[in-house]
Amino acid sequence: MVQKFNNHIVTDLPFLKEKKLLVACSGGLDSVVLVHLCAALDFDFTLAHCNFSLRGAESDGDEEFVRQLASKLGVECFVEQFDTGHYAETQRLSVQMAARELRYQWFDELLQSKRLDYILTAHHADDSLETFLINLSRGTGIEGLLGIPEVNGTIVRPLLPFSRKEILAFAESEGIEWREDGSNASTAYLRNKIRHEVVPHLKELHPAFLQNFQNTQHFLGQTNDLVINHLKELKQKMFRHEKGVVKIQISELEKLQPLDAYLYGLLSEYGFTEWNDVKSLLGAMSGKQLISKTHRLLKDRDCLMLSKIEIKANTSYAVHLNETTSDLPIKLKLEEWKTLGETAENVVFLDKEKLNFPLVLRNWKKGDYFYPFGMRGKKKLSKFFKDEKMDLISKEKQWLLCSDEEIVWVLGKRADERFKVEESTQEIVKITWHT
């Protein structure tokens, strides 16, 4: 029994031998067996225990158990207490998701600060089956039916091929002690309901159910790889990169069948997972757009334009006289000047006395208007943009230089009539945009 576990690790995960490992240990059966395996294999490891403070004295008992296990084995043990309930509330997560996030955040910190190489967790075949059934119960795509990878970046799961039953047999044959997790015994959680009520019946359907299930997940993983390859080829063919924007010909998209699945496959990685919305966008008027957390998808005549949303820490910046900006998104130089020089796309001359310093650099907002240089009246910026035939993304990227609330210069496009140098002007400011 022990041999079977050792063999798997030595044969399939040989790189662990020479590394510094962090073994996540709750004190429960699976992780305690993993710890004993690491000790038996003479690995260089330390323990990490998360106390999620969810079960009062029981949680503290687990912590104490892990500390003692570490000291018995003569290895170091890191312990961290989390206020999981609070985190879940503030982050609007389920308690299980919150615990998961806290756990991996802390492991990553430990890995970096202690210069360790890999985190080992005790996930096993039954965990994969449970996750599969949870996702199935909620409705999912192929991704939700795939297994957890045995090696994923710095996270390694050496027990993944083994069943809970095998792990239990291992523990019993070696006289290993562990802490029963009180929450396992109840069916309060979906996972426990699956573990105790669904899985035992499933396993009765076939003597090799779990092995067959692992094969199925392996095949599904390969099928998913084919899909990934297919979509990658399609993207190479269809996505035209132009100045930070990806242009996609709508007529080419519409050829793809099934369209829903292709829209999802091509655009989900940019946060557009509602293919129905994307489908309506294909036939929408120019200018319509979808916004994901990270990207913007804009319909522009016969194309979709995909661009990253730039996260602006601050949407307006102060620009001082006699200074060249250095930590702003663009470089502006404001100088006092003697005479009116030649205006250019990136240079304007303005009447200093009409301006209130510091000036303000910001993007367009709804309702903006200005008095275009050389014209008598005022004009809405939206109208000005339209006349300039600017697409939505260019509009959003457009910088404006303002004096208080009044627009002084639509950068690169037009200055404002109100601030122009006149005969009466006493002092001139030259503004240069170093593009």
Added chain:
Amino acid sequence: MVQKFNNHIVTDLPFLKEKKLLVACSGGLDSVVLVHLCAALDFDFTLAHCNFSLRGAESDGDEEFVRQLASKLGVECFVEQFDTGHYAETQRLSVQMAARELRYQWFDELLQSKRLDYILTAHHADDSLETFLINLSRGTGIEGLLGIPEVNGTIVRPLLPFSRKEILAFAESEGIEWREDGSNASTAYLRNKIRHEVVPHLKELHPAFLQNFQNTQHFLGQTNDLVINHLKELKQKMFRHEKGVVKIQISELEKLQPLDAYLYGLLSEYGFTEWNDVKSLLGAMSGKQLISKTHRLLKDRDCLMLSKIEIKANTSYAVHLNETTSDLPIKLKLEEWKTLGETAENVVFLDKEKLNFPLVLRNWKKGDYFYPFGMRGKKKLSKFFKDEKMDLISKEKQWLLCSDEEIVWVLGKRADERFKVEESTQEIVKITWHT
């Protein structure tokens, strides 16, 4: 409740209205509800009942029930008795598979002989879930996790979106009577075990479990469509068609990752489902081959050669003197001739007295040898083929003309020394191969 069922059929299966339908009816809940639906919708339908003779008097009771149902509704009813047990035994099938084959064979016959348009069966959402779980228990790929299509050729399944529970509620609300299937109550069959022990617990995991499951199957179906498109594109790029043989460059195959999945995906439709065998073939010696039920896959230097196995009703044919063959795979003409004419690739002249008529046309078999024309000794045909640098498929397609067991002519290649026209020859036979 009734409205929900009617709406679905009227909206999503409008083509049924004008057609002649055959409704498969076991007498059980699902199919009896389907029959009542067809009646309520005023469809033009007849019933078909299979008596599989598996449950003695109970089976006969079912038959009687369906006959009475038909007569109550004033529709025709076809009944067929099957000896399922015997068929299963002789065809080496499970009883369930045997019943399935017999059923659909008979339905097809009825469709043709009675000039009907569609077969309606009562499969519903729970059936799909059960099939999914059966395949999952055995281990499967994505195809095993897909649903049954609602319309598949001439088979239509109007109840597919509905659960067994909804169908039951329908029957109860309408006071519909049906026969309880005795085999349903036991857990003797895998499907019944799933139905009674696994599915109820699964459905407790989520209030919309079955709907979510249908969505999952829909998504998996679309993913599978993407894979099919991908493989189709690959085949167009990689499969070179030459004279009934498909040549595939091994170096191109080997670039594909994951290779196993690609080998399976590209070659499974030709019956090569053991990708492991195909993988070894890539690196095997020239001449190694795999044979499926329908195809041959031959390693030939840097290529795999895929060809259909031609099914020969008879591997040897009689060829008579003074006759031109007309119903043989090739056209041969055997004429008595006066003088020795000019030999060609497709023409030989032989000594009539040395031949025993009718001659025999057949393919190569192991151990064949002949006396190549112009040479003194005999030569194994395998050696001759090798010297001619013939690939395996050409060898197998090679025709031989024999006198009893002795090879007279390796068609298109070489005649035999033993039957050549000599000075002493009295009568000559001219043989022409009209290619």
